[in-house]
Amino acid sequence: MIQGEFDELGQLFFEIELIAANGENFLVNALLDTGSTEWLAINEQDLQGLEWQRVDRLNVLTAMGETRLETFLGKVVIDSQEFTIPVVAGSEFREKKIGIPWLRNRRLVVDFPVGVLTLG
Structure with a gap:
């Protein structure tokens, strides 16, 4: 189980690790977006250091409507478990989103009143 944090707007953030192709790990905060049908969405500039393999271009439904995004095969660690997942990337993503x-x-x-946020 991982602990998360609320920001001042009440958005839900969890710390995850991104694993670059060379094996280097990067700790990042990712926004939990319950409107997203994707495992992970990141800004395309973040891909430069990760060097993940591009696999496709997909039509993806975002809050701003349908758009065509590059898809990569990425590795992440969540709750001490490593996963290989499809990752969409585009310039419209300001933060990393799970x-x-x-x-x-x-x-x-x-549980906002007591300040509890967990995913497990």
């Missing part, structure tokens, strides 16, 4: 697929087999606990 989407609804993570909630299909994990329990999300959000």
Whole structure:
């Protein structure tokens, strides 16, 4: 189970690790976006240091409508487990976002009054 944090707007953030092709790990904060159908979405500039393999271009539905995005095969660590997942990248993503697929087999606990946010 991982602990998350709320920002001043009440957005939900979790610390995850991105694993570059050379094996280097980068700790980042990722916004949990329950409107996203993608495992992970990042800004295309973040890919430069990761050197993940490009696999496709997909039509993806975002809050701004449908758009065509580059898709990469990325490695992440969440809750001490390593996953190889499809990652979409585009200039419109200001922060790293994890989407609804993570909630299909994990329990999300959000308790604003007591300040508890967990994913496990």
